[in-house]
Amino acid sequence: MSASTPPPPRTPVDLPITPKVYERGNKRLDGVLDFVAFTARPMPLVTLLDEAPRRIVQILGCDVCSLYLVEGENKLVMRGNVGFSRTALGQIRLNVGEGITGQAVEYLRPIISTHAETHASYKHFPGLEEERFPVFLAVPILGKQGPVGAIAVQREAIPFSDPDVELLSVLGALISAGIRHAELIDSQRERSTVTRRAGGGTRKVTLPGRPLVPGKALGAITAPRRPTQRLSAHHLNERTTTIEQDVRLLKVAFDVAEKAILALNERAKGISVGKEGAFLSTYVEILGDMRFRELALEITESGVGIPAALGRVAREATRTAATITRDPFLEERARDVEDLCDALSMLAASDKRAELPSKAVLVGDGLSVFDLLISARAQPCGIALSERATSPRTRILLELLGVPAIVDVQGLFRWSSDGDIALIDADHGLMVINPSKSEIATIRHARNQGGTGPQSGAAPQSGPGAGPGDR
Known part of the structure; x- marks a missing residue:
């Protein structure tokens, strides 16, 4: 055979003649394909925060999955979780570079440990009891201009493999698109060209805060009224x-x-x-x-x-x-x-x-006994307080008022005004101004299912300051 003559084609007898179709039945593959389809759909941010960790737990066979969002200059806040108490949402916070998860975001590389508590960067949170799940994997969620969050998964005993690391990194990329579309507004993003029109009419924005009284509420924004003490x-x-x-x-x-x-x-x-x-x-x-x-x-x-x-x-x-x-x-x-x-x-x-509209979302810099005596008579459905609400009485007053409440809401007065519709999600610690139709429908559906109390967005039947002529 001359050098110019091409070799004959090879036909290995061990290769299948017809292509192989991967039917459903492979649990991991099925979970990944379902996850791809799930993240391709437009959805409220809170749906992503709840559903993505649940699906990741099933795909990787882990005990815990925590979803962190980057907020502000260098803060990581747990906004989604499966495996820990719901009270951890919005409360577990790390600086970028702090803890194993924060270090993964700082390095923009996955970090794995079979005994997390012995890791040099391990950070303990009292009451979380995560020492029950020492096998740890954290991967950054990357966006167009840097990290937008992180995923941390934990197991009780079985170490994570290299394919686990690779898969979780890819799942994080799918989550990244959903986070970008949520239009989360914080101190870092406020410096962008995003603007609002005075007197309402702003586009939908999501403001992060810290949850204090759990539940969800939907209503028009209003500020508490104060009396005029001087009469001409x-x-x-x-x-x-x-x-x-x-x-x-x-x-x-x-x-x-x-x-x-x-x-x-x-x-x-x-x-x-x-x-x-x-x-x-x-x-x-x-x-x-x-x-x-x-x-x-x-x-x-x-x-x-x-x-x-x-x-x-x-x-x-x-x-x-x-x-x-x-x-x-x-x-x-x-x-x-x-x-x-x-x-x-x-x-x-x-x-x-001077009276407040009923079933409104109250926004302010703080809460006082005045509000329990006066504002509560209008039966507000939710409360959002700015970062100026630092009084040690705030938590007690909010618990006494008994409606979904979040505090430490950055940019509250920049992005909200009287009459704007607001959704208070005090489970995750988020305030959505001018929520989408799907987000409104989610709240109303939960209410129609017979939910009661703050979780359904319903206000108490009577305020503590109710008196004759108040209804």
């Missing part, structure tokens, strides 16, 4: 109430507030908040102080109006605490007096324009 001479002349009526309304407001505070105090005992709820007793004492009542009524009888009278009482308490005694306890008590005076003013007000 013109407005005084246009008042629709007489001095005698003001005095009577203020007396009724005192009675309603005292009854509501006593009920809140009893409720706090019922949910076992212990010493953390002791501040409610201060409000009971203030309302039981006859000098406080007499002074407020006396100033009201001078004809200045209820808001101005209560404002003068609050300023007097603040001035005494700040300039005469400088006692920390009295300074805090003065703030409580001011809060209570605002509540009394609103309880006595006859101006319907």
Whole structure:
């Protein structure tokens, strides 16, 4: 045979003549193909956060799967999980480079360990009990401009193989597309060209926060109202109430507030908040102080109006605490007096324009007893508080209010305004402004299934400050 003559084609007898079709029955392959089809569909972010870990657990045969999202400059927050308590969502947080998962994101490479607790970068979270699953694998989820999250899977005993690492890395790439489409807004992405139109009408955005009271809620955004404490001479002349009526309304407001505070105090005992709820007793004492009542009524009888009278009482308490005694306890008590005076003013007000819309999502920088006495009467369906809500009382007040609530919401007031529709997902710690039709349908479907309490997005049937004429 010459050098120019091509060799004859080879026909190995051990190769099948017809192509092989992989029918269903291979559990791992079936799971991967189903995962590909699942991630190809548009879906709400929370569906991805819940469903992707569940499917990965089945595909890899692991005990735990945690899905982290990159938020802010360098923070990893657990937003999806199978294997740990639901209370871990939104609470487990790592810096990029911290822990095995954070290190995988920093290096942009998978990290594997058969005894995670002995790894130099291991970070322990009290109460999570992840030491039960020491076999650990973390892979970064890569986006167009860097990491967008991470997946961490854990087993009790069987080490992960190289094919496991390769497969999980590919599954992470599929999840990446879903995360990008969710339009998660945080401090890092706020510097982009994304803008909103003032007065509502913003496109859909998702703001991350920290869940405190679990559940889901859907409603229009509104901010708590506060009373106007100064009335001009013109407005005084246009008042629709007489001095005698003001005095009577203020007396009724005192009675309603005292009854509501006593009920809140009893409720706090019922949910076992212990010493953390002791501040409610201060409000009971203030309302039981006859000098406080007499002074407020006396100033009201001078004809200045209820808001101005209560404002003068609050300023007097603040001035005494700040300039005469400088006692920390009295300074805090003065703030409580001011809060209570605002509540009394609103309880006595006859101006319907000051009332909140019912079943709304309340947004603000904090929560106080004022809101339990006043805002709760409108039966809000959810609460979202900004990063300024740092008071140690916040958690207790939110638990007493008893509706789905998230705090530490970055960019809350930049992206929301009165009238915008908001979905509060206090299971994952997310606030979706102008949610999609599918997200709204998911909430309504859960409600129609007979769910009750915060998980269905329903507000309590009555607020703690409810009184005559409140319904």
